[in-house]
Each structure stands twice: as structure tokens, then as C-alpha cells.
Amino acid sequence: MESRDDLPLCQMCSVGTAPNCVYGPDGKGTQSHPNEDGHLRFRYEDGCFLYGVFNGYDGSRVANFVSQCLTAELLLGQLNSNHTDSDVCRILTQAFDVVEKSYFETIDNALAQKAHLSTFLPPHNENVSFHQLSPSSQKVHERLKELEQELTGGATAVVALILNNKLYIANVGTNRALLCKSSSDGQNQVLQICRPHSTDNEDELQRLAALGVDSARVKQAGQIAGQSSTRRLGDYRVKCNYSEIDLLSAAKTMPIIAEPEIDSSQSLDNVRGFLLLMSEGLINALESAHGPEQANQEIVAMVAAELAQQNSLEAVAQSVVERVKRLHHDVYVSGRQRAAYCSRHEDMTLLIRNINYPLADGALTPTQGGRIYPVSVPYSNSQSTSKTSVTLSLVMPSQNVLTNGTNTASTLEEGTPTPGSQSPTATLQSTNTQTQSSSSSSGDGSLFRQRGSQAAQPDETGRVPPYVDFSQFYRLWGGDHSDGQSTQGGLGPQ
Numbered sequence: 001m002e003s004r005d006d007l008p009l010c011q012m013c014s015v016g017t018a019p020n021c022v023y024g025p026d027g028k029g030t031q032s033h034p035n036e037d038g039h040l041r042f043r044y045e046d047g048c049f050l051y052g053v054f055n056g057y058d059g060s061r062v063a064n065f066v067s068q069c070l071t072a073e074l075l076l077g078q079l080n081s082n083h084t085d086s087d088v089c090r091i092l093t094q095a096f097d098v099v100e101k102s103y104f105e106t107i108d109n110a111l112a113q114k115a116h117l118s119t120f121l122p123p124h125n126e127n128v129s130f131h132q133l134s135p136s137s138q139k140v141h142e143r144l145k146e147l148e149q150e151l152t153g154g155a156t157a158v159v160a161l162i163l164n165n166k167l168y169i170a171n172v173g174t175n176r177a178l179l180c181k182s183s184s185d186g187q188n189q190v191l192q193i194c195r196p197h198s199t200d201n202e203d204e205l206q207r208l209a210a211l212g213v214d215s216a217r218v219k220q221a222g223q224i225a226g227q228s229s230t231r232r233l234g235d236y237r238v239k240c241n242y243s244e245i246d247l248l249s250a251a252k253t254m255p256i257i258a259e260p261e262i263d264s265s266q267s268l269d270n271v272r273g274f275l276l277l278m279s280e281g282l283i284n285a286l287e288s289a290h291g292p293e294q295a296n297q298e299i300v301a302m303v304a305a306e307l308a309q310q311n312s313l314e315a316v317a318q319s320v321v322e323r324v325k326r327l328h329h330d331v332y333v334s335g336r337q338r339a340a341y342c343s344r345h346e347d348m349t350l351l352i353r354n355i356n357y358p359l360a361d362g363a364l365t366p367t368q369g370g371r372i373y374p375v376s377v378p379y380s381n382s383q384s385t386s387k388t389s390v391t392l393s394l395v396m397p398s399q400n401v402l403t404n405g406t407n408t409a410s411t412l413e414e415g416t417p418t419p420g421s422q423s424p425t426a427t428l429q430s431t432n433t434q435t436q437s438s439s440s441s442s443g444d445g446s447l448f449r450q451r452g453s454q455a456a457q458p459d460e461t462g463r464v465p466p467y468v469d470f471s472q473f474y475r476l477w478g479g480d481h482s483d484g485q486s487t488q489g490g491l492g493p494q
Contacts, residue, residue, distance in 0.1 A: 007075060010043040013051060014352045016317030018325050020281070022344040027333040037279050037349040038063035038155070040071055046081040049162040050074055053175055053277040053349050057227060059153035062103060062234035066155055069099045074161070081164055088163060089262045092170045096157075096233070100258040103234055107151055111236070114147045154227070154235030158194075158277050159260070160353065165268045167275070169193045170260035173229040176283050178276040179266060180300050182357065188273070190300050193263045196280075197231040199223065204230040212250045221247060224256065233258045268355060274303060275353040281346030286324050288341040289331040299324075303352060308360050317352045324348065 017037065021029035036056035043049050050071060056063030073095035079088065120140050133141065156173020169177045171194040179191045197204050199222050205215035208230065222228060224247055225238045232238075238256045242248040248255050276299065286295045302323050306316045325348065332342040 007042045007044060007071065010041045010049055010051070010353070012049075012313070012354050013041045014313045014315070014317035014354075015039055015041060016319070016321035016348075016350045016352075018321050018348040020344070020346045021325075021329075023329065023332050023342075027329070029329065032344075034060065035347045036060040036063060036153075037281070037347040038067040039277075039349055039351055040067050041351065042071060042075060044075045044079070047163070047165065048075070048079055048081075049353075050159070051161075051275075051277060051351055051353055052157060052159040053279050053351050054155045054157045055173065055175055055279045055281065055347070055349075056155045057153060059149075061150075062153050063155040065103050065106070066099055066157055066233050069102055070095055070157075070159065073098055079161075079163060083163070085166075085264050088161070088168055089264055092159070092161065092168065092262055093260060096170065096172065096258055096260050100233055104236065104239075107236060110147050110150050114144060114151070117144055117147075151236055154232045154238070156197075156229050156232050156280065157260075160275060160277060162268065162353075166264070167266040167268055169263045169266075171262075172197065172231045172233060172258055172260045174198050174280045174283075176276075176278045176280075178278070178296055178300065179273065180276070180303070181271055181273040188300065188304070190296050191266075192296055193266070194261050196229075197261070198228045199230060201230065208251075208255055211255050212252050213248060213255055214250065218247055224248065230255075231257055231259065231261075272356040274307070274355055274357050276300070276303065277351040277353075279347065279349040282321065282324060282348035282350055285328045285342075285345040285348060288345070289324075289328045289338060291338070299350075307354075307357060311360050313352070313354055313359060317350045320352075321348055321350050 017035065017039075019031045019035045020033060022032050023029050036059060038052075038054040038056060038060065040050065040052045042051075052067065052070065054063040054067055074091070078091055078095070083091070117140050121137060121144075156175055157171070158173075158175035158177050159170040160177060161168040161170070167179065171177065174196040176196065177193045179193060181189045181191070183189065195201055195203070199205070199218050205219055208218060209215040218224065218230075224230065225235070225245055227235075235256070238245065238248070239254060242251055242255055278299070282299075283295065286299060290298065299320070302320045303316065306319045307313075310316050310319065325345075328342050328345055332339050
């Protein structure tokens with residue numbers, strides 16, 4: 001009988017990860033806990049592919065369990081090319097339900113042992129410390145702590161299934177799925193599939209209100225038992241003891257559920273682009289650094305840039321994650337207004353599934369015939385009314401056009417220069433469940449000296465001409481240091 005271990009990995013997929021990090025006052029980062037994210041990327045028969053990103057919390061046990069079991073529930077004979085859309089959606093929903101129930105079965109023994117041991121403890125007395133307890137009571141306390149550690153934790157999940165060249169997205173929680181479609185006229189359309197199940201999702205708040213929960217309090221709190229998700233897998237403390245949680249105590253039935261929201265509207269016939277599955281940690285890191293307004297556009301621009309430079313798909317996702325990690329760190333050490341939001345980030349996972357999108361023949365630098373396409377990424381925050389933008393210079397192969405841009409309803413000043421003949425106009429359309437917008441790039445790369453398609457040739461000393469002219473700086477330095485003293489070897493080109 002075929003098992004999960006027999007399934008081949010999908011080679012049209014790239015995964016990048018980074019562990020959580022807390023920055024100190026000196027800007028150095030330390031990991032506060034083991035990585036709790038998980039992912040899957042399998043190819044099955046009949047053109048069936050399964051991908052997933054899982055954001056674990058309070059341990060990695062649930063994320064690992066879901067990753068293992070969900071694959072077994074979907075790719076060991078349950079799906080075939082004869083299934084209709086309704087069949088696939090039903091199978092996906094059933095798979096999440098079975099995995100959730102199976103997880104709770106694995107902790108049944110621990111729950112029973114916890115209940116049994118609790119009967120041996122003396123009544124709680126705040127005036128009695130742990131060291132004042134009898135040796136036997138201390139051992140019971142220690143074992144109960146171990147059991148509690150085994151029982152805690154949960155996970156959110158975003159899963160993508162491709163069957164009959166159609167895309168199905170099943171989402172539970174606060175991860176994100178983006179589908180980027182590149183059209184023949186040079187435009188990229190970015191579609192966010194499924195809204196996050198969070199405390200500011202109005203549909204989720206209405207669902208909770210129908211159960212008797214005070215949704216206004218939930219929205220104001222922003223979290224339920226330490227997490228912003230209103231749907232999650234595992235987390236027995238919330239699922240089994242919700243009546244003891246203040247925000248949820250009025251619920252008629254279990255308010256935090258593992259039922260996925262499924263989107264089956266996307267056909268991949270004649271599509272050229274890529275699919276992105278992102279963990280909450282990656283999304284939050286990017287939004288903390290630049291604000292939430294342009295996060296989707298920015299991550300797509302980064303992926304497009306890496307796809308244009310890398311000739312190996314496997315390296316693309318990791319390069320993008322490293323970009324986000326550096327961006328987040330640089331904002332923190334800059335001391336700018338958004339630095340306060342960037343003191344730490346959680347585990348980050350990015351899965352990229354290529355859909356007929358061309359890779360570069362080889363990585364090209366600007367001096368090797370590449371072109372520089374600025375991507376202006378505006379950001380703002382609620383504490384500032386200033387209009388600011390950050391420009392990322394993306395080095396692209398000269399024979400291709402990078403389609404990128406910013407929202408026309410963004411924080412950019414009116415009258416922002418548009419690309420001239422040196423930088424082709426490019427467009428990015430962004431779509432989610434609420435809005436659709438069209439946008440265009442800004443900047444012409446004029447800060448860089450224009451070079452031909454051939455690489456710059458070194459002079460007799462082995463050096464290539466600089467991009468920036470520092471002669472004025474050297475003249476000013478010389479005027480300020482004309483007292484006869486000089487640094488070793490002098491300044492400026494030798």
C-alpha cells in the first residue's frame with residue numbers, strides 16, 4: 001500500500017524559510033523558540049498536486065501532525081480526475097475534519113492522565129508555595145507541567161490543490177494565498193484568494209455573533225487566547241475549554257473551528273504566472289516594515305525579480321524570504337517611525353509554485369546587460385500623515401519587461417514621474433476579495449549611469465568606471481584637510 005513517504009516532491013515548487021527573531025538594542029537578532037512552521041509540496045498521479053503552508057504556535061506538534069495527515073487524507077486514492085468541483089470541495093472539508101479529530105485522539109491519553117493526576121493535588125492555596133508542598137505533590141505538579149506542554153499548541157493552514165488544471169485553495173486561519181497571472185500585454189494581475197480568518201474579518205465576527213459571542217469585544221481585543229485567528233487546528237485549550245475563556249464564554253457551541261474556507265474559482269488553463277502561499281509570520285514582517293497597503297504588490301515584485309535573475313527555481317523562495325528578513329531588520333535599526341513595529345518577527349515560510357513562468361537563462365547584473373526597474377512601494381502608518389515611498393531597484397534581464405507597480409490610491413504624491421523611454425511602462429493589477437486596483441511604476445533609474453548592453457570593460461588598472469561620481473566629495477575633503485596632514489594612501493581613486 002502506498003504511503004506518504006512514497007509520494008514524489010513537486011519540482012515546480014520552491015520553498016523558503018526563516019526562523020523567528022527578536023532584535024536587541026544593538027540590532028542583533030536572537031531566535032526565541034524553535035521554528036514552528038511546516039509545509040508540504042507533493043506531486044500525485046493524474047496531474048494532481050498538493051501544497052500547504054502551516055503556521056504553528058506554542059510548539060510545532062500540530063503543524064507537523066497536520067502536514068503529515070492531511071497529505072494522507074488527500075493523496076492516497078481519495079482524489080481522481082473524474083471528481084467534480086463539489087466532490088473536491090467536499091473531500092477537502094472532510095480531510096480537515098478528519099485531521100482535527102485524529103489530532104485530538106492522539107492527546108486523549110495525555111488528557112486522561114492530566115485529569116487523573118489532578119485529583120491527587122491538595123486544594124489550591126495561594127499562601128503555599130511550590131517548595132512547601134510535599135515531595136509527592138511536587139512530582140505531580142512537575143508531571144502536570146509536562147503534560148500541559150504536550151497538549152498546548154495549534155496551527156493555521158493554507159492548502160493549495162491543483163487537479164484537472166484547476167486551483168483549489170483551502171484556508172483555515174491567517175496565512176495567505178496569492179495568484180499572480182501575467183498577461184500577453186505585459187500586465188500582472190495579483191489575486192488574493194480567501195480572506196484571513198482574523199478578529200477584523202467582518203464575516204467571521206458575524207459568525208461568532210450568531211453563536212452568542214460579543215463580536216465588538218472580540219474585534220477590540222484583537223486576539224483570542226493569544227492568537228488573532230478565529231479558525232485554527234488543534235489548540236485544545238480553546239476548543240475544549242472555550243466556556244472558561246471570557247471572550248468566548250457566552251458561545252452556544254464551539255466558536256473556534258477548523259472548517260476550511262474553500263475557493264474553487266481559478267482555472268489554470270493558459271495561465272502564465274505563479275502561486276504564493278505565505279505564513280502569517282512572513283506577511284506580518286513585511287506589513288510591519290512597510291504597512292499593509294502594498295504588501296501583496298511588494299512580495300510579487302520581489303518574486304518576479306528573483307525569477308528573472310535566478311536560473312534555479314529552488315533558490316527563488318529562499319532569496320525572497322531573505323529579502324523580507326533584511327527589509328524588516330533594516331527598518332528596525334533605521335529608527336524610522338515603523339521601527340517600533342519591527343522589534344521582532346515570527347517564523348517565516350514562503351512557497352512558490354511556478355505556473356509556466358519563465359526563469360532567467362542566467363543571473364544578469366546591470367553591467368552584464370541587465371536593466372534596472374525601480375519599484376516604488378509606498379507605505380504609511382496611522383501615526384503619521386507624511387507621504388513616503390521606498391524604492392526597490394530590481395535588476396531584470398534586458399529582453400524581458402518587469403510588470404510591477406503601486407496602487408493609484410496609494411500614499412504617493414500626485415505627479416510622480418512616470419517611466420520614460422529608458423524604462424518601459426509596467427503595470428501591476430491587485431485584486432482581493434474586496435478591491436481591485438490598477439497601478440504603474442515610477443522612476444526612470446536616472447541615478448545610474450546608462451550603459452550599453454555589453455559589460456563595462458576594466459581599465460589598465462583592472463577597474464571599471466564607477467556608478468557614482470565622487471570627485472566633488474574629494475575636492476571638499478581636500479579643502480577641509482589642507483593642513484598638510486593626510487590619511488594613509490590619500491582619498492579618491494589611486
